[in-house]
Amino acid sequence: MKLLDITYVALLAAFMGALGFVPPIMLSFTPVPITLQTLGVLLAGGLLGPKRGAWSMIIFLLLVAAGAPLLSGGRGGFAVFVGPSAGYLISWPITAFCLGYFISRFSKLRFARILLINLTVGILMMYIIGIPVQAFIMHIKITDAIITSLVYIPGDILKATLASYLVYRLAKSPAIKRNLHKNVETL
Numbered sequence: 569m570k571l572l573d574i575t576y577v578a579l580l581a582a583f584m585g586a587l588g589f590v591p592p593i594m595l596s597f598t599p600v601p602i603t604l605q606t607l608g609v610l611l612a613g614g615l616l617g618p619k620r621g622a623w624s625m626i627i628f629l630l631l632v633a634a635g636a637p638l639l640s641g642g643r644g645g646f647a648v649f650v651g652p653s654a655g656y657l658i659s660w661p662i663t664a665f666c667l668g669y670f671i672s673r674f675s676k677l678r679f680a681r682i683l684l685i686n687l688t689v690g691i692l693m694m695y696i697i698g699i700p701v702q703a704f705i706m707h708i709k710i711t712d713a714i715i716t717s718l719v720y721i722p723g724d725i726l727k728a729t730l731a732s733y734l735v736y737r738l739a740k741s742p743a744i745k746r747n748l749h750k751n752v753e754t755l
Contacts, residue, residue, distance in 0.1 A: 569623075576616055580624035581631070584608040585638040592640040598716050599652045600702060603640035607727045609660045610690050613667025614682060614735035621664035629657060655701025659694045666693060677739050683732040690731075691724045 569577075587608045592601030612621040628638065637644035639657075649657060670685045671677070695717060703713035 573620055577620050577624045577627060580608065580612045580616055580621070581628040583611070584624070584628045585631070585636075588638045588640045588642075590640060594641075595719065598719075599706070600656065600698075600717075600720075601640060601653075602720060602723055604727070605640055606691075606694065606724060607731050609663055609694070610667065610686050610728060610731035611734060613664035613690065614671050614686070614731060615738055616664075616668060617672050618665045618668035621668040622661040625661040625664045629660065632657075650705070652702045652705050653698075654705060656694055656698035658701070659697035662697065663690055663693045666690075671735065677736060679732055679736045682735050683729060686728040686732050687725070691728055 584605055587604045590604045592603045594601050609625060612624045615621070616624060632638050632644050632648060633646050635645045639648060639653075648654065666689050667685060670689055671682060674681055699713045699717050700710055702717075703710040706713070
């Protein structure tokens with residue numbers, strides 16, 4: 569990895585940490601909070617491409633595992649990886665990689681395409697990984713976990729829309745556009 573790549577990865581990991589300072593919205597019926605950090609995952613994949621996007625999420629999660637209180641609400645430490653949010657956290661690098669891969673395949677970025685990828689690949693992938701792990705850890709039926717998770721959909725649609733707009737606008741920058749497509753060629 570070049571110095572510029574390391575800088576981008578570090579900046580996105582730091583941005584994820586900054587999003588963690590926004591207090592979570594705790595719900596009475598589920599221990600999984602509503603946070604803004606989903607936005608960071610979508611931006612990582614969309615702006616950095618597959619490899620760097622995934623690396624930024626891996627670095628961020630390693631910092632969290634080491635005890636840095638970077639998750640929303642000041643959570644950190646290895647315990648978060650065995651809690652109800654564990655599946656969502658584990659999905660972040662995978663989601664960033666897949667988002668970066670699919671978005672970088674477009675020769676011309678359009679807002680609607682980015683939004684479609686963010687909703688189908690991004691949000692859906694986090695749910696596909698997060699919900700079964702949540703059900704397993706909480707010892708509830710997967711259908712109950714799915715029903716409980718429906719409350720997150722409106723906020724996630726808003727975050728996907730904002731991330732899509734930011735990726736659409738920022739990806740027009742020559743440096744980001746060049747690096748997004750270059751990152752895919754080296755897979």
